[in-house]
Amino acid sequence: MDQMLIPILIGLYALVALIMVIGLLLNGVRPSKTLAWLLAIFTIPVAGVLFYILFGRNRRKSKLFTLKNQFATVGEFRTIHCYPELSGNKQKITSLIENTAKCPVTCHNRLELLKDGKNTFESIFRAIEQAKDHIHLQYYIFEDGVLADKLLEVFERKIGENVTIRLLYDGIGSYSLSKKYLKKLKAIGVETAQFLPFKFGRFLSALNYRNHRKIIVIDNKIGFTGGINISDKYLKGDPALGKWHDTHLKIEGEAVDFLNRTFVTDWFLASEKKVDVSSFHIHTLPQKGTSLQMVPSGPDDDFDVMEQVYFSIINSAEKYLYIVNPYIIPNHAILQALMTAALSGVDVRILMSSSTDIKLVDWCVRAYFESYLKAGIKIYLYDDGFLHSKVMLCDDEIASIGTANLDNRSLQQNYEAQVFVYDKALCGSMKNDFLQDCQKARLLSDYKAYKERPWTKKLIEGFAKLLSPLL
Structure with missing residues (x-):
């Protein structure tokens, strides 16, 4: 036999x-x-x-999730066109985003840049208290703790005021979220859904594709997105890495409608429940404010949206390109774009923590340092805590804030949400913050000295580099 x-x-x-x-x-x-x-x-x-x-x-070919096909179930985006003042070839970036992500520029918005956990959560709780109709929350990491308990308390009070609350969390990122806490949410009336649950039957098809977005929308009027998850480490720090530093955005105005539609689409995919969007109203500020574009991206898009936008911004840089990101593991196209910009005379600087929260990723990130330095890219290593921000600044004209890293996972595999802001005042303020943080960091700029590091480190980094497409 x-x-x-x-x-x-x-x-x-x-x-x-x-x-x-x-x-x-x-x-x-x-x-x-x-x-x-x-x-x-x-x-x-x-x-x-x-x-x-x-x-x-190849998810773009197989369309396993077909998120974009679900837009018909929630209604089409209502486009409101405006044209920001951008120099040179940067205007093409707005067209690229509209053609690939189907999100035009909106101009009637008010933005507030939120730094670190304390300021961000204080702003979030103030906004939640104002809710009259609905609160939508979507997080990659949602953990038990002080923040979760405080949210539970506020949720119970708002549900008593007839506010609908929906919580969407990722099946892998929020794997530690306790059943006890979920039962409490359901008991008070919070609707919950899990994005691609960690189940054996879907293990092979879903493990590698995560929803990395962090979104809160209140009444289609106020929105939040950025790098900050629901985790107490943003308040208490991390025993190994110290204080967690991050960047978030509070958005008011017509762009919030795009953020909410992203949530509603993801909600439909995870729960198979439709949200009645007929009552959603676009809240437009009376005067022209900050110009921006929302860019949701995912593995079932027709194009590599986030990679294309990052690539275009890097290539458009004429004066400077400043990047804050903990996980910079560039593919060939992004690496060549960064090196080409620096070799062309653009001031390219990368600010990141001296170590990351995952050792293998840390080795892989460092595997590219030699190439950066050879091209003249300056590397700043930050020792005072862990920098988790995903920020890119270009020529005082474009600021990118959101959830997407510069690695294969964010560019190809994860569902991400990034905001591209066209505002000189915000860019100038963020540029000053960046330069101040660089003064606190250790500068790597000597290519010859770095090249002479021990061969054992090169070997470890080389091995980690082989795994970069999976990280």
Whole structure:
């Protein structure tokens, strides 16, 4: 019996492998990546197939989640066009975003830049207290703790005032969220949904695709987004990394409608429940305010939206490009764009923590330092806590704040939400903050000295670099 079973298993494996090879040839985007997966499938029995199922499938072709197809269930975005004053080729960036993300520039907005957890949560709780109709919350990480308990208390009071509350959380990022807390939410009337739950039946298809967005919308009037999750470490710090530093935005005005539609679409995907958006009103400020574009992106978009926008901003830089990001693991296109900008005379600076919260990621991030320094990119390592902000500043004209890192996971695999602001005053203020933080950090700029680091470090970084497409 065993002798008969072995050929059958081999035949089944060969059939599965053949189907995957056909899929790769039909749907593969990059020849080098396609070739690597073909080699893995044929040279690593079983494991090669499993790794491909987990990390290799092209979601843009398969449309497994088809988030964009659900827009018909919630109504189309109501477009309000305006045109910010941008120099050179930067105006093309607004067209790129509108054509790929379907989000035009809105101008009647008021923005408040929120730094770190204390200021952010104080602003969030003040806004929640004003809710009259609905509160929508969406988080990658939602953890038990002081913040969660305080939210529970406020939720119970607002539900008593007939406010509808919906909470959407990611199945992996919020894996530690207790069943006890969820039962309390449901008991007081909070509607909850889990994005791609961590279940065996969906393990292979869902593990690698997470919803990394952080969104709060109150009455379609006030919105929040940025890098800050619902976690007490933003108030108490981290035993290993110290204080967590991050950047968030409070938005008032017509752009909030786009933020809310992003939530409603994700809610439909996770819960299969439609939200009646007919009562949502666009709250437009009486006078022209801050110009911005909301950019939701995900693995089922027709284009690599976030990668294309980042790439375009980097290429548009003429004077300076300043980046704050904890997880900069660039693909070939982004790396070449950064190096080309620096070699062209643009002042390119990267500010990041001296260490990250994941050691393997830390090694991978450092694997690119030598290339940066060789091209003249300045690296600033921040020791006073952990910088979790996802910020990009370009020529006093464009400021990017949101959830997307500069790594393959954010650019290709995660659902992200980024805000691109076209406002010289905000850019100037954020530029000053950036330069002040650089003064507190350690500067790496000597390429020759860094190149002479121990070979053991180079070996570890090289190994981590091999895993960069998965990080």
